[in-house]
Amino acid sequence: MSVSAHPFRRYMRNHVTRTTTCPGCGNGIITQAILRAIDELGLDMDDFIFVSGIGCSAWIPSPLFAADTLHTTHGRPIAFATGIKLCLPEKNILVASGDGDLAAIGGNHLIHAARRNIDMTVVLVNNGIYGMTGGQTAPTTPRGLTTITSPHGTLEHTFDICAMVAAAGASYVTRWTTYHPRQMTRSIKKAIVKKGFALVEAISQCPVQFGRAAKLGKAVDMLKHFKENSIRIDKARNLDEEALKGKIVVGEFVDIEKAELASEWARLKQEVMEV
Amino acid sequence: MKADPKGVLTGSHFLDGDHACAEGALAAGCRFFGGYPITPSTEVAERFSQRCPLVEAIFIQMEDELGSLAAVIGAAWTGRKAMTVTSGPGFSLMMEHIGLAAMLETPLVLANVQRGGPSTGLPTLTGQADMMQARWGSHGDYEIIAVSPNSPQETFDFTIKAFNLSERYRVPVLVMLDECVGHMTEKVVIPPADEIEIEPRRYYKGPKDKYLPFKPDKDLVPPMVDAGSGTRFHVTGLTHDYRGYPVMSADCQEELVRRLVNKIRKNADHIVEYEEEQTDGADVVVISYGITSRVALRAVDLARQEGIKVGILRLIVVWPFPEKRIRELAGKVKAFVMPEINYGQMVLEVDRCACGRAEVALVPHGGGWVHDPEDILHTIRQAAKGKGVGKGVIEYPRKKRG
Ligand SMILES: Cc1ncc(C[n+]2csc(CCOP(=O)(O)OP(=O)(O)O)c2C)c(N)n1
Ligand code: SF4
Ligand SMILES: [Mg+2]
Numbered sequence: 165m166s167v168s169a170h171p172f173r174r175y176m177r178n179h180v181t182r183t184t185t186c187p188g189c190g191n192g193i194i195t196q197a198i199l200r201a202i203d204e205l206g207l208d209m210d211d212f213i214f215v216s217g218i219g220c221s222a223w224i225p226s227p228l229f230a231a232d233t234l235h236t237t238h239g240r241p242i243a244f245a246t247g248i249k250l251c252l253p254e255k256n257i258l259v260a261s262g263d264g265d266l267a268a269i270g271g272n273h274l275i276h277a278a279r280r281n282i283d284m285t286v287v288l289v290n291n292g293i294y295g296m297t298g299g300q301t302a303p304t305t306p307r308g309l310t311t312i313t314s315p316h317g318t319l320e321h322t323f324d325i326c327a328m329v330a331a332a333g334a335s336y337v338t339r340w341t342t343y344h345p346r347q348m349t350r351s352i353k354k355a356i357v358k359k360g361f362a363l364v365e366a367i368s369q370c371p372v373q374f375g376r377a378a379k380l381g382k383a384v385d386m387l388k389h390f391k392e393n394s395i396r397i398d399k400a401r402n403l404d405e406e407a408l409k410g411k412i413v414v415g416e417f418v419d420i421e422k423a424e425l426a427s428e429w430a431r432l433k434q435e436v437m438e439v
Numbered sequence: 440m441k442a443d444p445k446g447v448l449t450g451s452h453f454l455d456g457d458h459a460c461a462e463g464a465l466a467a468g469c470r471f472f473g474g475y476p477i478t479p480s481t482e483v484a485e486r487f488s489q490r491c492p493l494v495e496a497i498f499i500q501m502e503d504e505l506g507s508l509a510a511v512i513g514a515a516w517t518g519r520k521a522m523t524v525t526s527g528p529g530f531s532l533m534m535e536h537i538g539l540a541a542m543l544e545t546p547l548v549l550a551n552v553q554r555g556g557p558s559t560g561l562p563t564l565t566g567q568a569d570m571m572q573a574r575w576g577s578h579g580d581y582e583i584i585a586v587s588p589n590s591p592q593e594t595f596d597f598t599i600k601a602f603n604l605s606e607r608y609r610v611p612v613l614v615m616l617d618e619c620v621g622h623m624t625e626k627v628v629i630p631p632a633d634e635i636e637i638e639p640r641r642y643y644k645g646p647k648d649k650y651l652p653f654k655p656d657k658d659l660v661p662p663m664v665d666a667g668s669g670t671r672f673h674v675t676g677l678t679h680d681y682r683g684y685p686v687m688s689a690d691c692q693e694e695l696v697r698r699l700v701n702k703i704r705k706n707a708d709h710i711v712e713y714e715e716e717q718t719d720g721a722d723v724v725v726i727s728y729g730i731t732s733r734v735a736l737r738a739v740d741l742a743r744q745e746g747i748k749v750g751i752l753r754l755i756v757v758w759p760f761p762e763k764r765i766r767e768l769a770g771k772v773k774a775f776v777m778p779e780i781n782y783g784q785m786v787l788e789v790d791r792c793a794c795g796r797a798e799v800a801l802v803p804h805g806g807g808w809v810h811d812p813e814d815i816l817h818t819i820r821q822a823a824k825g826k827g828v829g830k831g832v833i834e835y836p837r838k839k840r841g
Binding site: 180231 | 510666671676
């Protein structure tokens with residue numbers, strides 16, 4: 165029997181033959197979107213350094229991708245990536261991690277990396293829950309949802325991560341769901357090429373933990389939910405709060421050019437040497 | 440290997456310990472600094488921020504101490520020598536990443552200019568109460584190396600030593616200053632670059648696709664590569680095998696963590712460093728470190744004038760602790776006297792090694808200032824009688840002053 169390898173198998177480590185994700189998890193779609201973006205850009209895995217935190221989504225590059233992969237601590241991958249980027253400005257740095265990791269415990273690093281506009285791509289997997297630890301409330305959990313740590317429904321408001329990162333000053337901010345793999349791929353490509361801080365918020369399904377909490381059923385039902393409730397930013401702009409209730413606004417929120425930190429360091433070094 | 444002259448400010452200077460720390464780091468080849476301001480360590484960061492662009496180094500003020508040490512670990516994996524500096528509350532925030540640095544066997548230097556604690560404590564005043572936290576502060580089992588300078592000159596010298604040890608053993612090394620040493624200004628002589636010995640990084644030299652980041656050499660230390668150099672390595676804070684891949688098993692844990700601990704313990708004879716004076720035939724040996732070792736000298740002088748046979752043992756490397764030597768001395772002397780600016784930390788190690796064979800007397804100080812030599816002298820006098828043998832760590836009531 166002949167076995168044909170997946171076209172992206174060459175971007176994966178030979179010895180890694182399985183992933184840690186549950187069947188139906190959105191992480192598979194996001195993994196594909198990242199690898200397809202790299203493939204379509206014609207880049208080599210040696211052009212990249214991948215950094216992730218702790219959580220299911222942090223396992224996207226780790227140890228799967230045949231590249232330098234650093235699996236660090238919960239919430240801090242962007243801070244590690246900051247040190248790496250400043251020392252290796254010619255490399256593409258890609259951080260992949262979860263909503264809890266990057267927006268709760270690591271929220272401050274997200275804000276300040278966006279403010280510094282340091283050149284890196286952050287793929288933030290927002291599954292609305294703490295997947296790895298068993299389905300606890302995240303800052304991204306829809307208000308009122310019953311989770312393991314909000315048995316009476318969450319009382320807290322839901323985090324709009326893109327709005328926060330845009331306000332902090334990032335060069336590129338975009339949101340798609342796993343129902344939009346093509347758009348997501350296109351955005352990851354733009355994010356990688358963008359000289360500056362680029363956030364790709366990937367709304368994703370966690371059928372095991374979130375699916376159970378929200379009684380949304382299986383992965384397919386969750387994807388249908390994304391399909392039916394997503395609304396493009398250009399349309400959403402004309403709608404009021406009431407009409408946008410329960411909707412997922414997708415698209416590009418920010419796409420600008422501005423001074424980037426690693427390049428600013430290079431400029432400073434040049435200026436000092438000329439003095 | 441000799442130092443890169445670019446970072447070496449050869450000449451005689453008048454520097455405080457904090458500035459000397461920054462210069463020691465730059466002389467050692469440190470080319471990345473990430474930190475967050477905190478008294479009394481901030482001057483180290485200030486000097487770095489000024490000097491970094493001149494020596495092609497990077498300086499970044501991070502958003503907190505977790506981020507600072509994270510950025511430093513990231514930078515270290517790109518091949519740069521990297522350091523951070525902090526104090527008190529910031530040191531507490533760095534604990535998680537000290538563990539990660541130990542787990543990833545990342546060479547780096549962390550200077551802690553100790554102030555009085557706990558919590559916000561005495562931000563501008565001295566303390567030596569983070570000594571156990573330095574050794575045990577992060578969760579899990581691991582070993583680090585820590586050095587303790589007692590002057591700005593030593594801070595310069597020991598920061599270089601710290602970088603060299605960190606590269607030699609692929610381990611985070613702590614420079615445990617205290618506010619007094621950090622803020623005292625003295626003459627610091629910076630030698631020419633070709634007189635400064637630098638330990639180069641231990642690089643892997645085999646084929647790129649065969650690199651195993653955690654396969655140790657004979658001395659239990661694995662060679663390193665730089666991120667971005669094409670070896671496509673993986674590192675994780677999870678328990679991992681030679682390849683760096685996570686393995687959740689007791690066997691892998693035993694092999695990895697045992698080695699992390701043993702690479703320091705089995706090499707302790709090469710790492711341990713202390714200074715000894717007149718310990719032969721001494722009745723009392725005063726053990727001290729950092730600023731307290733200078734205060735203790737006065738007490739020892741006075742005691743000797745009274746005819747008491749007092750020796751000195753001054754810790755240079757505080758972790759690993761000079762176990763062997765303390766055990767030897769315990770069989771020969773009546774008592775150890777240990778002044779430290781805490782309520783008994785390193786003295787617990789002395790007591791452990793004394794094994795009930797010599798008296799162990801602590802001269803504590805809560806912090807905010809250094810000891811009055813009279814208090815140390817008073818304890819030396821009592822300890823010379825050696826009546827507290829086998830009683831654990833004892834304290835003599837302070838002498839009443841008129
Ligand atoms: C400092 C610290 N606190 C808590 C944890 C436990 N922990 C592991 S993963 C996780 C949540 C992960 O959630 P998220 O980032 O959303 O990732 P997901 O699993 O949903 O992809 C938590 C709380 C930890 N590893 N470290
Ligand atoms: S728990 Fe949820 S997020 Fe984690 S792998 Fe399973 S489906 Fe994916
Ligand atoms: Mg999550």
